[in-house]
Amino acid sequence: MALKYFLIDVDGVLYNGSTVVDGAVHALRFLRESGLKFQLLTNTSGKTALAVKEKLNGMGFDIFESDIYAAANAMIDFIRKKKKAARCYLVGTVSLEQAMIDAGLKVTRKEEPVDFVVLAYDSEVTYQKLDIALRLLLGGAGFIATHQMKIYPNETGVHINVGAFAKALEYASGKAAYTIGKPNPDFFLDSMRRIKARKEETAMVGDDIFEDIKGAQDCGLKAIFVESGSYKKDDLEKNGIRPDFSLKSIKDIQPIINA
Ligand SMILES: [Mg+2]
Structure with missing residues (x-):
């Protein structure tokens, strides 16, 4: 067919x-x-559908925001369905944080009680960020990973991706992440x-x-x-x-x- x-x-x-x-x-x-x-x-979880659209159209594509379904947006929808103003500890980019806040979610980067630990693409991931995430997971927070891809490509080669960090946290916490993408x-x-x-x-x-x-x-x-x-x-x-x-x-x- x-x-x-x-x-x-x-x-x-x-x-x-x-x-x-x-x-x-x-x-x-x-x-x-x-x-x-x-x-x-x-x-993609460092950028929302709108940001992806802008990047593509800047490269000569002719794309509407409605043409794009991004894990970042699906993650926000998923959390809002669970709890409208959920508190989230985010390992992710500033632009994802802003999109979550715009959608009514509460986002923290500090070690304080949350409903969910959200793991997304973050080129500035650190031991400290993962370490806080671990303790919040052990304390009972839900675990959401935007995706579990091992690597991603760009013009300089392949690079470590969110999945590798998700696996580290799953291993340390004994808790499986719910994967959105x-x-x-x-x-x-x-x-x-x-x-x-x-x-x-x-x-x-x-x-x-x-x-x-x-x-x-x-x-x-x-x-x-x-x-x-x-x-x-x-x-x-x-x-x-x-x-x-x-x-x-x-x-x-x-x-x-x-x-
Ligand atoms: Mg790809």
Whole structure:
């Protein structure tokens, strides 16, 4: 059956750091002009959907905020459903803190009683921040990780990601984190609902073999692997992961749409 709906990862698929992936702008324009629906589905947790939109459009894309479903926003929605004005200890960026406050959540960086410890992307993570998080978890706070990706790519190579710190805290506290972003099936399904996508006609385009490719397949979707980000083709075999399609980059998506 022809593919009509696309969930498209951002980091490593559309750009790496501040470098746009060659042909990505044209590929998204092609999808839109062909009447195919897409959502940019990103585990990005240092930036909200609005910030991702601004970054993309600054690179020449033509994206609306509603085209993007980011783990940062999904995390805020998830916490607000649990408790409207929840108190959160955040390991994360200042811009995520602001988005949480704007949504009515209470955010602290200090060791004081909270409802949740929230672990998100933070390039300034320290021993002290993790150490406080540990004691709050042991004291009974809920544990939320925006995602559990091991690495992320930018133009200087691959870098340690949130998952590694989540695992450290899980190990030390004995408490499992609730993971918001990919590969949580709710994250895929919520984004599909936004474009009224049917499972059998939906494919995930991603560079992360675990979160994007295996995650999508476990959810019953087709998976299109691109080599423009964190992982290379060799990594698929090494990890026993078999995408439905494998491309050099999103630039080559056109021929497989009716495959
Ligand atoms: Mg990615």
